[in-house]
Amino acid sequence: MKIDINAEFRIADQKGRITLGSKWAGKRFAVHEEPNGSTILTPVVLIPYGEPILTTEYLQTTISALEALQDNWDGRGSPAPAHQIIARTREVLALLSAGALAHGLHWASPHISSNERGEVTLEWWQDNRSLTLFIRDENQVDFLKAWGYHIEDDMEDGELQTLADFIALARWLYKGEAL
Amino acid sequence: MNISSASPTPSDPVADTEVLYRAIPNDIRLFPLDATVSRRISSNAFNDSGRRPSVDRAVLCPNGIVETQKRFSPGSGVLSVVAGDIRQLSTTHGGTGQIYVADVEPVPLAINPAHAEIFGCPPFDTDKVFDRIKHALARLAVIVLPPDVLQEKSGSSSSEAGE
Numbered sequence: 001m002k003i004d005i006n007a008e009f010r011i012a013d014q015k016g017r018i019t020l021g022s023k024w025a026g027k028r029f030a031v032h033e034e035p036n037g038s039t040i041l042t043p044v045v046l047i048p049y050g051e052p053i054l055t056t057e058y059l060q061t062t063i064s065a066l067e068a069l070q071d072n073w074d075g076r077g078s079p080a081p082a083h084q085i086i087a088r089t090r091e092v093l094a095l096l097s098a099g100a101l102a103h104g105l106h107w108a109s110p111h112i113s114s115n116e117r118g119e120v121t122l123e124w125w126q127d128n129r130s131l132t133l134f135i136r137d138e139n140q141v142d143f144l145k146a147w148g149y150h151i152e153d154d155m156e157d158g159e160l161q162t163l164a165d166f167i168a169l170a171r172w173l174y175k176g177e178a179l
Numbered sequence: 180m181n182i183s184s185a186s187p188t189p190s191d192p193v194a195d196t197e198v199l200y201r202a203i204p205n206d207i208r209l210f211p212l213d214a215t216v217s218r219r220i221s222s223n224a225f226n227d228s229g230r231r232p233s234v235d236r237a238v239l240c241p242n243g244i245v246e247t248q249k250r251f252s253p254g255s256g257v258l259s260v261v262a263g264d265i266r267q268l269s270t271t272h273g274g275t276g277q278i279y280v281a282d283v284e285p286v287p288l289a290i291n292p293a294h295a296e297i298f299g300c301p302p303f304d305t306d307k308v309f310d311r312i313k314h315a316l317a318r319l320a321v322i323v324l325p326p327d328v329l330q331e332k333s334g335s336s337s338s339e340a341g342e
Contacts (some may be wrong), residue, residue: 036272073257111211114223115226116227123211123221125213151311
C-alpha cells in the first residue's frame with residue numbers, strides 16, 4: 001500500500017503501519033483507496049454535532065439588522081454603520097467562523113452592535129473575559145480584550161491583521177491561553 | 180451654627196459616593212449574552228459622539244430611577260454606577276504616553292437639573308482610549324431598571340448582571 005500525503009512520515013513496523021510527524025497529532029483523516037492500490041489521506045475537520053455554525057440565514061438576518069439601523073439608533077447621536085462597513089462585517093464573520101472551525105475551536109456567534117462612530121462591534125464573553133472586535137473601516141479591524149475594569153492592567157488592544165491573530169484571541173477567550 | 184443641606188444643588192461638585200444613573204435604549208444590541216447565557220452590558224451602552232457620556236445624579240432625582248427613564252424613551256432601562264469608581268479609571272496612551280483620568284462633573288440643564296457628564300482629563304481624544312473607558316464603565320455598571328426588551332426575555336434566558 002502506498003500512502004500519498006504531503007507530509008513527512010515513516011514506516012513504524014513491518015505490517016506497514018505508519019507514523020506521522022507531531023504536527024499531525026490529534027488530526028483526523030479521510031481515507032480514500034485508489035484503484036492502483038495507493039491510499040490517500042486527506043486531513044479533515046470534524047464539526048461536533050450541535051456546534052453552531054455560521055449559516056447564510058444567520059448572516060442574512062444579522063446583516064439585515066445592521067442595515068436597518070438609523071442614525072441616532074441609540075438615542076445618543078450615533079450614526080448608522082456605512083454600507084461598506086456592513087459589507088466588511090459580513091466578510092469578517094465568514095472568515096473568522098471558517099478559521100475557528102478549521103482550527104477546531106468553538107465558534108459562538110458574536111453579539112453585534114455599533115458604536116458612536118458607526119463602527120460595527122463584535123463582542124464575545126466568557127466568564128470574566130470579553131473580546132470585542134471593531135470593524136473600523138474596510139481595511140482595519142481592531143480588537144480589545146478585557147478581563148476586568150482596570151484600564152491599564154486588565155485590558156489590551158491591537159489590530160487584527162491575520163487570521164492567526166484571531167485564533168490566538170479565541171484560544172485566550174475560551175481556553176484561557178496567554179497571548 | 181452651620182447647617183448643611185443633605186441634598187446638593189445642581190451645580191455642586193459630584194461627590195465620590197454619589198450614585199449616577201445612565202439611561203439605555205430599549206434595544207437588545209446593548210446586552211450581549213455570555214457563554215452561560217447571562218446578560219452582560221455592552222460598552223455601547225456608553226456611546227457618546229462627544230465622548231462625554233451623560234448621566235443623572237441620583238441624589239437630584241427625587242422620584243428615583245423612573246425620572247431618568249422617562250426623560251429618555253419609552254421602555255428604556257437604567258444603569259447605575261458610582262462616581263468614585265469612575266474617578267479610579269485612568270489609562271496611558273500607548274503612543275504618546277499621555278495619562279488620561281476619568282471624572283464626572285455637573286452639567287445641569289433647564290429640563291434636567293440632575294444632568295452630569297463623564298469626561299476625560301485631558302479630554303478623551305482618541306478612539307482607543309474612549310473604547311477602554313467605555314468597556315470599564317460597562318463592567319462597573321449594574322442594571323437597576325431593565326429595559327422592556329430584557330423583561331420580555333427574562334422568562335427564557337436572562338439573569339441580569341453587571342460586574
